Amino acid sequence: MTPHPAKTLDEHPVDDATPKKTRASIKEWAEDDRPREKLLEKGPKALSTAELLAILIGSGSAEKSAVELMRDIMRSCGDSLKTLGQYSFQQLCAFKGIGPAKAVTLMAAVEIGIRRLEEFNTETITRITSSDDIYRIMRPEMMDLPHEEFWSIMINNAGKVITKELIGRGGITQTAVDVRLVMRAALMARASAIIVCHNHPSGNITPSNDDIRLTASIAEAGKVLNIKLLDHVIVASNGYYSFADEGKL
Numbered sequence: 001m002t003p004h005p006a007k008t009l010d011e012h013p014v015d016d017a018t019p020k021k022t023r024a025s026i027k028e029w030a031e032d033d034r035p036r037e038k039l040l041e042k043g044p045k046a047l048s049t050a051e052l053l054a055i056l057i058g059s060g061s062a063e064k065s066a067v068e069l070m071r072d073i074m075r076s077c078g079d080s081l082k083t084l085g086q087y088s089f090q091q092l093c094a095f096k097g098i099g100p101a102k103a104v105t106l107m108a109a110v111e112i113g114i115r116r117l118e119e120f121n122t123e124t125i126t127r128i129t130s131s132d133d134i135y136r137i138m139r140p141e142m143m144d145l146p147h148e149e150f151w152s153i154m155i156n157n158a159g160k161v162i163t164k165e166l167i168g169r170g171g172i173t174q175t176a177v178d179v180r181l182v183m184r185a186a187l188m189a190r191a192s193a194i195i196v197c198h199n200h201p202s203g204n205i206t207p208s209n210d211d212i213r214l215t216a217s218i219a220e221a222g223k224v225l226n227i228k229l230l231d232h233v234i235v236a237s238n239g240y241y242s243f244a245d246e247g248k249l
Contacts, residue, residue, distance in 0.1 A: 035067060049081060050074045056105050061097030069097045073106075082237065085110040085144045114140045127160050128153070131242035134195055134233045137164070142199035143237040150177045150198040154191035155230065162189050167196075179217050186227045193228040194218075197235055205234050205241040207248075215243055 035051035044052065053074075054066035061069060073095055077083035084106070092103035117140045128134055134153070142149060148170045154162040165185045168177045177198075186194045196218060198211075207215075211234065219229040231244040243249050 049079065053106065053109065056109050057098075057102045064097060069095070073098070081110060081113065082143065085114065114144070127158075128155065128195065128230075131231060131233055131240065131245050134197065134231060134242070135235060135240045137161075138197045138233065138235050139237075139240075142197075142235045145199055146201055148198055148201065150196065152182055152185050153195040153197065154186055154189040155193040155195065156190070157192045159193075162191055165189075177214055179214075179221050182218055183221050183225055183227065186222075187225065191227060193230050194222065195231045195233065196229065197233045199235045203236045203238055205236050205239055207234055207241060207243070212248070215248070219249060 035047055035055050038051065039047055039055065047055075048071075050070040050073075051067055053070045054060075057066050057070065060066040064072070073092075074084070076095075077087065087106075089100075089103050089107065092098050092106055093100060098106075128137075137153070138151060141151065149166060150168040150170075151164055152167050153164045156162050167181050167185060170176055182194070182196065196215075211232070215229070215232045218232070222229045229249060231242055231249065233243070234241040
């Protein structure tokens with residue numbers, strides 16, 4: 001017997017379990033539930049977040065329009081895109097009317113927003129003058145991560161950002177970082193100085209003893225290679241800790 005081919009996300013029965021004839025078409029929706037027409041008439045800023053996301057998912061369920069469905073989801077996360085971005089694929093699929101294809105679409109939409117913010121910050125902040133600049137550059141990379149990541153920002157002689165690079169990725173509470181890899185990235189970029197950053201998924205920005213020891217090790221290695229460590233910033237979604245601001249470098 002020839003096996004049936006595997007279904008793709010767009011063919012998954014969860015999104016299309018309701019017969020087509022029981023669903024209202026967009027033309028049959030109430031005026032308030034026609035986000036596409038509203039966007040064309042008034043512009044995207046006139047739409048709520050739920051209405052914008054409803055355009056992306058395209059359809060709702062037998063009981064609810066796409067707008068009503070997205071209003072329910074946004075209410076569940078306190079109307080916060082940040083919280084929505086922390087929802088897993090499984091959590092999104094738990095909402096009635098959201099199948100794999102729609103869940104993936106929502107996850108992609110949130111990620112696009114994060115990347116737009118990251119791109120804007122990278123383009124507008126070419127010279128780092130404060131720890132706040134560091135936080136604005138790195139927060140989009142790290143704010144929704146369930147694990148720790150360690151990044152290095154390379155700085156040239158003129159004090160401008162050359163590039164940033166992911167050095168290590170770890171678990172929920174710790175990331176193993178090889179100081180040699182930090183220095184190698186700086187040498188490859190021909191950096192005169194570096195700023196290192198890592199996140200605390202718990203939201204607690206207080207440095208651990210390991211964080212303090214690692215900072216000291218990077219600073220010492222930098223002295224040998226004439227690459228100055230300007231700062232080590234611990235990033236959380238609600239704030240940050242700067243070793244330089246606290247006089248710990």
